[in-house]
Amino acid sequence: MDHTGHGASCHAAGDGRLRDGASLKFFWGPMDCGKSTLALQMDYNHSRQGRRGVVLTRNDRSMSPRVTTRIGLSHEAVEVTDDLDLVTLVRERWAAGAAVDYLICDEACFYTEHQIEQLADLVDTYDVDVYAFGLATDFRSQLFPAARRLFELADSVHRLQVEVLCWCGRPGLLNARIVAGTVAREGEQVVIGDTGATEADVRYQVLCRRHYRAGELGTKDTALAHDGSAE
Numbered sequence: 489m490d491h492t493g494h495g496a497s498c499h500a501a502g503d504g505r506l507r508d509g510a511s512l513k514f515f516w517g518p519m520d521c522g523k524s525t526l527a528l529q530m531d532y533n534h535s536r537q538g539r540r541g542v543v544l545t546r547n548d549r550s551m552s553p554r555v556t557t558r559i560g561l562s563h564e565a566v567e568v569t570d571d572l573d574l575v576t577l578v579r580e581r582w583a584a585g586a587a588v589d590y591l592i593c594d595e596a597c598f599y600t601e602h603q604i605e606q607l608a609d610l611v612d613t614y615d616v617d618v619y620a621f622g623l624a625t626d627f628r629s630q631l632f633p634a635a636r637r638l639f640e641l642a643d644s645v646h647r648l649q650v651e652v653l654c655w656c657g658r659p660g661l662l663n664a665r666i667v668a669g670t671v672a673r674e675g676e677q678v679v680i681g682d683t684g685a686t687e688a689d690v691r692y693q694v695l696c697r698r699h700y701r702a703g704e705l706g707t708k709d710t711a712l713a714h715d716g717s718a719e
Contacts, residue, residue, distance in 0.1 A: 509615070510610075510611045510612075510614075510615045510616055510617045510618070511611060511617060511618075511643040511644065512607060512608055512611045512618045512620070512638075512641060512642045512643050513617075513618070513619050513620065513642060513643060513644050513645075513646065514596070514620045514621075514622075514635075514638040514639070514642040514644070514645045514646070515527075515619070515620070515621045515646045515648055516597075516621070516622060516623065516624045516635065516638075516645070516646070516647060516648065517623075517624075517647055517648035517650070517652070518623065518652050518660055518661060518662065518663055518694045519623070519652070519663050519692055519694050520558065520652045520660075520694055521648045521650045521651075521652050522557075522648060522650040523594070523621040523622065523623075523648060524555050524556065524557045524558075524561075524594050524595075524621065525557045525559060525561060526621065526648065527543070527555060527592050527593075527594045527619070527621045528543075528555060528557065528561050528562075528563050528592075530592060530619050531543055531563065531592045534589070534590055539589040539590060540586065540587035540588060540589050540590075541588065541589060541590040541591060541592055542566060542577070542578070542581070542588055542590075542591050542592070543555055543563055543564070543565040543566070543591075543592045543594070544565055544566045544567075544568050544574075544591060544592065544593050544594065545565040545566075545567065545568065545593075545594040545595050546567065546568040546569075546594075546595045546596075546598040546599060547595055547598045547678065547680055548565070548594070548595060549680075550562070551680070553565050553566065553567035555592075555594045565594065568593075568595075568598075568599055568603065570600055572603070573606065574591070574603055574606040574607060574610065575606050575609055575610060575614070578591075578610060578614065578616060579614075588616060589616065589617065590616060590617035590618065590619065591607070591610065591616060591617070591618045591619065592619050592621075593607065593618060593619065593620040593621065593622075594621050594622070595621070595622055596620035596621060596622040596634060596635075596638065597622030597623045597624070597632040597634050597635045598622070598632070598634065598678060599634045600633075600634065601633050601634055601637045603634070604620075604634050604637040604638055604641065605637070605641075607620065608641050611643075620638055620642070622634070622635060622638075623635065623663060624639075625662065625663065626663070626677050626678075627663055627664060627665035627672060627675075627677075627692070628673065628674070628677075629662050629700065632677070652694050653694075654694065654695045654696035654699055654706070655693075655695070655699070655705070655706025656696060656698075656699060656706065658696035658698070658699075659696060660694035660695060660696060661694075661695075661696060661697055661700070662694070662695055662696075662697060662700040663692055663693075663694060664692065664693050664694070664695045664700055664705075665679065665690065665691075665692055666690070666691045666692065666693055666705065667689065667690055668689045669689075669705070670703065671695075671700070671703040671705065693705060
């Protein structure tokens with residue numbers, strides 16, 4: 489088969505299949521749970537076995553087309569924009585003679601819903617494995633549209649088990665947007681923070697449900713006041 493038709497062989501450098509049939513897997517969790525680290529580890533593990541993949545991201549904290557992690561790992565990536573057609577991206581690489589056995593899709597919660605449909609098409613029609621990583625909910629504790637679609641379409645969904653703690657010691661569940669020292673309750677769904685930029689005092693913090701709803705950020709005084717209350 490050629491690289492352009494239905495069920496096209498995507499393995500210009502040899503068959504990179506590990507098994508029959510591709511799959512769409514979604515790995516999710518709050519900030520700081522290691523999603524980007526796992527994404528890069530997944531790419532490394534597959535590439536060691538001779539498989540060829542493409543790493544993609546959107547709105548990385550580096551503000552560049554790279555996947556970066558809080559522990560210092562990084563990898564160049566394709567920046568996903570609203571008008572990027574992921575099926576066309578893969579087909580063009582095949583047409584150029586490159587193999588694409590899998591996609592690593594970091595920050596997939598920021599993709600469009602249509603792009604999630606395209607990822608499913610790549611799995612079902614073109615036999616490309618897709619590994620998506622991202623947040624489930626935004627700063628309002630509401631599902632990102634792309635994350636919702638991944639929950640609906642993915643062959644398997646995996647909550648990452650690296651424990652993230654609220655300042656009080658309880659499990660951190662919700663991603664709070666902090667603007668000028670206060671938990672924001674409204675605004676644009678996507679605002680990039682924690683970039684080191686000085687033009688806006690915006691950052692994000694993982695909180696337990698109690699302190700997310702109360703808007704308590706764990707200053708020294710409140711941390712002392714709540715010490716021992718996480719029974």
